[in-house]
Amino acid sequence: MNILEERIMREGRCLDGGVLKVDGFVNHQMDPALMKACADEFARRFKDTGVNKILTIEASGIAPAIMTGYAMGLPVVFAKKKKPSTMTDMLTASVYSFTKRQTYDICVSGEYLGRGDRLLFIDDFLANGNAAKGIISLAEQAGAELAGMGFLIEKAFQHGGDYLRGEGLRVESLAVIESLDNGEIRIKGSVTSR
Amino acid sequence: MNILEERIMREGRCLDGGVLKVDGFVNHQMDPALMKACADEFARRFKDTGVNKILTIEASGIAPAIMTGYAMGLPVVFAKKKKPSTMTDMLTASVYSFTKRQTYDICVSGEYLGRGDRLLFIDDFLANGNAAKGIISLAEQAGAELAGMGFLIEKAFQHGGDYLRGEGLRVESLAVIESLDNGEIRIKGSVTSR
Numbered sequence: 001m002n003i004l005e006e007r008i009m010r011e012g013r014c015l016d017g018g019v020l021k022v023d024g025f026v027n028h029q030m031d032p033a034l035m036k037a038c039a040d041e042f043a044r045r046f047k048d049t050g051v052n053k054i055l056t057i058e059a060s061g062i063a064p065a066i067m068t069g070y071a072m073g074l075p076v077v078f079a080k081k082k083k084p085s086t087m088t089d090m091l092t093a094s095v096y097s098f099t100k101r102q103t104y105d106i107c108v109s110g111e112y113l114g115r116g117d118r119l120l121f122i123d124d125f126l127a128n129g130n131a132a133k134g135i136i137s138l139a140e141q142a143g144a145e146l147a148g149m150g151f152l153i154e155k156a157f158q159h160g161g162d163y164l165r166g167e168g169l170r171v172e173s174l175a176v177i178e179s180l181d182n183g184e185i186r187i188k189g190s191v192t193s194r
Numbered sequence: 195m196n197i198l199e200e201r202i203m204r205e206g207r208c209l210d211g212g213v214l215k216v217d218g219f220v221n222h223q224m225d226p227a228l229m230k231a232c233a234d235e236f237a238r239r240f241k242d243t244g245v246n247k248i249l250t251i252e253a254s255g256i257a258p259a260i261m262t263g264y265a266m267g268l269p270v271v272f273a274k275k276k277k278p279s280t281m282t283d284m285l286t287a288s289v290y291s292f293t294k295r296q297t298y299d300i301c302v303s304g305e306y307l308g309r310g311d312r313l314l315f316i317d318d319f320l321a322n323g324n325a326a327k328g329i330i331s332l333a334e335q336a337g338a339e340l341a342g343m344g345f346l347i348e349k350a351f352q353h354g355g356d357y358l359r360g361e362g363l364r365v366e367s368l369a370v371i372e373s374l375d376n377g378e379i380r381i382k383g384s385v386t387s388r
Binding site: 023024028029030031032033035036058059062063066067069070073074075076077078080084087108109111112 | 222223229230252261268271274306
């Protein structure tokens with residue numbers, strides 16, 4: 001087990017509706033040393049992909065993305081969920097959030113995403129893959145290439161990873177959750193009870 | 195001039211309404227090496243304050259905050275602008291955004307903010323100080339102490355810094371903008387034309 005998997009087993013909690021609560025170290029309170037270790041692992045896995053930019057979505061993607069950008073020496077762009085007053089030349093896509101049961105828009109300025117960019121998308125969670133689909137749309141609109149996608153945690157039972165890999169995308173997840181049934185976190189190869 | 199001030203002078207732009215556009219390196223596309231340098235400077239300035247936790251607000255505060263947390267070896271909590279489904283025991287405060295001309299709520303779980311915490315608030319911008327006032331309210335509700343506030347960029351002409359320092363808070367800003375009048379960025383001690 002890697003350091004993230006161990007932490008999930010120790011501190012993660014199962015909530016109703018297939019929700020994994022990791023807000024003590026990933027997406028509300030964050031452990032910078034853990035993020036740094038995960039970023040170094042992303043940098044290792046994607047080092048030969050020729051990416052020139054990291055892309056993520058606010059808010060909880062930003063911490064792993066900025067750390068990965070630092071590890072790889074690359075700029076990081078975060079897609080916003082509201083159009084800022086200072087943004088011109090905007091690209092937008094719609095994303096349906098399964099957890100929140102609503103659709104929201106993500107947007108990126110065409111100033112910072114364009115033809116010739118080779119992107120690495122980094123996010124905290126891969127579940128249904130809807131956010132990733134929004135990113136694919138933004139990259140297509142910009143004429144940029146998506147060279148890889150890295151997730152801290154993949155919920156395999158929600159099948160976003162199947163879809164993305166089926167599309168030929170390179171997807172790397174540092175912890176893969178097989179199920180959260182009966183309040184039990186099952187990581188690929190390990191089981192714990194909560 | 196420090197590295198952030200130099201970057202603002204070179205790439206920052208003045209927009210109408212007292213807005214400084216720095217979205218090429220601070221709050222949309224981000225430069226991780228610049229963030230790391232700023233974080234190291236925050237760590238140096240606040241090293242004797244005995245803080246045990248970094249607090250910030252999504253989304254653009256997260257990058258400087260996680261880097262500062264890494265530099266200081268401290269956990270980082272980001273206040274959210276929407277109540278997540280996984281949050282219990284919630285503290286909330288209202289913030290009026292001058293730029294967006296609307297009020298929004300920020301919230302933090304009481305699980306991660308409480309009596310005995312000594313907080314360092316880190317954010318990208320200090321303007322009117324309204325977000326900082328929301329943070330002061332959250333800290334008070336939690337019974338936590340605010341030991342310091344660090345900002346990448348302070349817009350001195352919007353006077354949030356005057357208010358916070360008047361309240362006895364320790365405020366450190368890495369770049370202080372004196373004015374953006376006539377399309378000219380005036381940093382304390384320097385002038386450039388755009």
